[in-house]
Amino acid sequence: MADRMRESAGPGLLGLAMASEAEQDAPVPLKEYVVPIADDGRVELLHGVRDPRYGRQLGPLWQRLARALAAWDGDVIADLGQVGGTDTPVELLKAADAVVMVLKPTLTQVDAAKPRLEALKGIVGKRAMLGLCVIADGPYSAAQVGRALDVAVLAELPSSPGDARVLSDGARPRLTFKTSVLVRSLKDLGQQLHSVVADSRGKDVAARSARLAAAGAHQ
Numbered sequence: 184m185a186d187r188m189r190e191s192a193g194p195g196l197l198g199l200a201m202a203s204e205a206e207q208d209a210p211v212p213l214k215e216y217v218v219p220i221a222d223d224g225r226v227e228l229l230h231g232v233r234d235p236r237y238g239r240q241l242g243p244l245w246q247r248l249a250r251a252l253a254a255w256d257g258d259v260i261a262d263l264g265q266v267g268g269t270d271t272p273v274e275l276l277k278a279a280d281a282v283v284m285v286l287k288p289t290l291t292q293v294d295a296a297k298p299r300l301e302a303l304k305g306i307v308g309k310r311a312m313l314g315l316c317v318i319a320d321g322p323y324s325a326a327q328v329g330r331a332l333d334v335a336v337l338a339e340l341p342s343s344p345g346d347a348r349v350l351s352d353g354a355r356p357r358l359t360f361k362t363s364v365l366v367r368s369l370k371d372l373g374q375q376l377h378s379v380v381a382d383s384r385g386k387d388v389a390a391r392s393a394r395l396a397a398a399g400a401h402q
Contacts, residue, residue: 193218195230197237200244211244213251231262238270249278258377267299273306280380281312283337288321288328300332312379316372318342337379338372341365 194201199216203209217227232238252259252275261275276282282303286292303313314335317325320342329336343365348354360366 190218192228192230195232196241196244197232199229199248200241203244203247211247211251213248213255225257235270241270241272245272245274249274253278265299267302271302276303276306277310279307279311280383281314281376282307283314283316283376284334285316285318286328287318288323288325292321293323293328293331296332300334312383314379316340337375338368340368340372 193216195216199211199213202216203211213229217229220226220228232241252261261272261279263272263275266276284296284300284303286296300313307313314337315325315329315332317328317336317339318341319325319339323331325336325339341364343363345354345357346360346363346365349356349360357363
């Protein structure tokens with residue numbers, strides 16, 4: 184990531200938490216802490232913390248950050264890591280339009296996903312779409328994983344360690360990276376997310392309109 188950035192990553196999430204601590208009633212200054220990671224200025228990053236000892240300092244920030252992200256002009260993708268622990272940012276999950284769990288179709292990962300998905304269902308309820316993204320690196324199909332976990336599979340990504348290391352470790356991309364199966368699949372996942380979120384919002388608006396109409400009929 185550092186190789187792709189045009190300036191310092193800055194203090195990130197921890198800096199935002201410290202700056203917001205003294206101004207509890209003010210909106211968090213999110214715009215001051217995101218940094219561009221693409222030349223066109225359309226993609227910005229608020230990096231997290233590497234040291235888990237700082238996790239407690241982030242707790243008071245989550246609710247206010249959730250409001251700021253919900254009001255952000257554009258899409259927001261939050262990588263929350265493994266959920267289910269005491270440091271899970273529940274407020275961010277509650278504010279999400281969609282929550283996607285990424286896993287491989289192996290017995291170990293599917294078994295580990297079950298309690299975490301139950302926890303997620305309890306947090307997001309029907310407010311957000313809950314789906315799976317399956318990495319095609321295991322003995323089972325995406326459809327089998329979806330049935331076993333009783334959660335819809337939004338996308339299946341190819342197992343492409345070399346291309347994945349470009350994104351995770353900053354490896355040098357091959358000439359065909361931008362047109363690789365992995366990148367094309369990621370774009371498909373993005374489009375699928377846009378579609379399901381737009382559909383969910385449309386249904387929510389229709390449901391609210393129906394409730395208002397029903398309330399008007401009873402008055």
